[in-house]
Amino acid sequence: MKLAVDTNVVLRAVLNDIPAMGEAARDTLSAYTNKDVFLSCVVLIEIFYVVHKYYKLPEKDTLDLIHGLLNDSAFQVEHEVAVRLALAKTQKGLPFIDTLIGEIGALRNLHTLTFDAKLLEKDKNFVPVKK
Numbered sequence: 001m002k003l004a005v006d007t008n009v010v011l012r013a014v015l016n017d018i019p020a021m022g023e024a025a026r027d028t029l030s031a032y033t034n035k036d037v038f039l040s041c042v043v044l045i046e047i048f049y050v051v052h053k054y055y056k057l058p059e060k061d062t063l064d065l066i067h068g069l070l071n072d073s074a075f076q077v078e079h080e081v082a083v084r085l086a087l088a089k090t091q092k093g094l095p096f097i098d099t100l101i102g103e104i105g106a107l108r109n110l111h112t113l114t115f116d117a118k119l120l121e122k123d124k125n126f127v128p129v130k131k
Helices: 007-015 019-030 041-054 059-071 080-090 096-107 117-122
Strands: 037-039 075-077 112-114 126-128
Touching: 007 019, 007 041, 041 059, 041 080, 041 096, 059 075, 059 080, 059 096, 075 080, 080 096, 096 112, 096 117, 117 126
Parallel strands: 037 075, 112 126
Antiparallel strands: none
């Protein structure tokens, strides 16, 4: 059976902050391989936000966690190419969530409208709001 997974299941599995839930999540997920578990971009963004902002994990460690999920054989990641491109852009100092938004738009040959000067300067996927 293939399935999608909610953010809280992944968080319990990787953080083990609630040991009983962490064990149950890991046991359940370990039964899946071959990209049988779907991770949406919304789940990845929630994971990034919760782990970095709430649990205060450094951004590099948080991005490493996202990268690990991408490379886990159990997971099929929505817009995987866009996620990988966004992760690569974080190496150049750009924010993960914003660049992911831009990369998803780029998949549809769209530019993303923004006021963010750093994105406008460093990422061709973004265009300015006209005054």
